Amino acid sequence: MTTPMLAIRDLRREYDSGPSLVTALDGVNVDLAAGTFTAIMGPSGSGKSTLLHCVAGLDRPTSGEVTVDGVRLGDLDETGLTLLRRERIGFVFQAFNLISSLTAAQNVALPVRLAGRRLSPSEVTAALDEVGLGDRARHRPVELSGGQQQRVAIARAIVTRPAVIFADEPTGALDNQTSHLVLGLLRDLATSRGQTIVMVTHDPMAAAVADSVLLLADGRLVDRLDGASAEAIAARMARAESTC
Numbered sequence: 001m002t003t004p005m006l007a008i009r010d011l012r013r014e015y016d017s018g019p020s021l022v023t024a025l026d027g028v029n030v031d032l033a034a035g036t037f038t039a040i041m042g043p044s045g046s047g048k049s050t051l052l053h054c055v056a057g058l059d060r061p062t063s064g065e066v067t068v069d070g071v072r073l074g075d076l077d078e079t080g081l082t083l084l085r086r087e088r089i090g091f092v093f094q095a096f097n098l099i100s101s102l103t104a105a106q107n108v109a110l111p112v113r114l115a116g117r118r119l120s121p122s123e124v125t126a127a128l129d130e131v132g133l134g135d136r137a138r139h140r141p142v143e144l145s146g147g148q149q150q151r152v153a154i155a156r157a158i159v160t161r162p163a164v165i166f167a168d169e170p171t172g173a174l175d176n177q178t179s180h181l182v183l184g185l186l187r188d189l190a191t192s193r194g195q196t197i198v199m200v201t202h203d204p205m206a207a208a209v210a211d212s213v214l215l216l217a218d219g220r221l222v223d224r225l226d227g228a229s230a231e232a233i234a235a236r237m238a239r240a241e242s243t244c
């Protein structure tokens, strides 16, 4: 058996919020193979963001273990986690998180630059070309549409060729047509480049682009749908929402 790109074992995350203890993740176990595209769905408050943050090394679980590309996150200190995120992980968020005073090319190069390294102009151009924005390198975010801004954010996420890309509602702020384009890009990163994509979404149409959908409810993985249509995913989600 090949080693999974992401291995999640008995993952628990509790929040001590005043008088009550909130269990956001209640023993999640799953392996995700390299080059797969996985959507995480579930009712509001089911633990999707917490799972994404724990698996991406942005948050520490209360117990359990996450292994990313053979590295156990629990063995890393904050510096080690920062390095891992910088070198092997890409992030795409609903809010594009671009710096308004910088051009598209400067935004793409910024994280690496903050890390004390410089990308060659051809690396930046290649990433922008890959998302179809090679001709917008000198544009500032305000001069770009929402979909174009999200594509710049994707270029920024892929410029270091990370093994894993985490996307939190990447199409949440986009219209249907633009969402389709952005999802196509993510799909292609998995299929053509073997990158592993994990995407939180509420949208069954978006989830249908993934290879599989993991369904969370009350911090537990309650179902997995492989190759399901948007209609099948929507129906399963409706059932999950009616029982919570």
Ligand SMILES: Nc1ncnc2c1ncn2[C@@H]1O[C@H](COP(=O)(O)OP(=O)(O)OP(=O)(O)O)[C@@H](O)[C@H]1O
Pocket: 015, 016, 017, 022, 023, 024, 042, 043, 044, 045, 046, 047, 048, 049, 050, 051
């Ligand atoms: N920092 C925190 N402190 C206390 N409780 C928290 C914190 N973050 C999340 N929670 C709780 O943990 C549970 C899971 O939250 P999480 O944000 O992971 O859910 P979600 O599925 O992403 O929700 P949504 O779809 O609404 O974004 C919720 O009950 C939430 O209130």
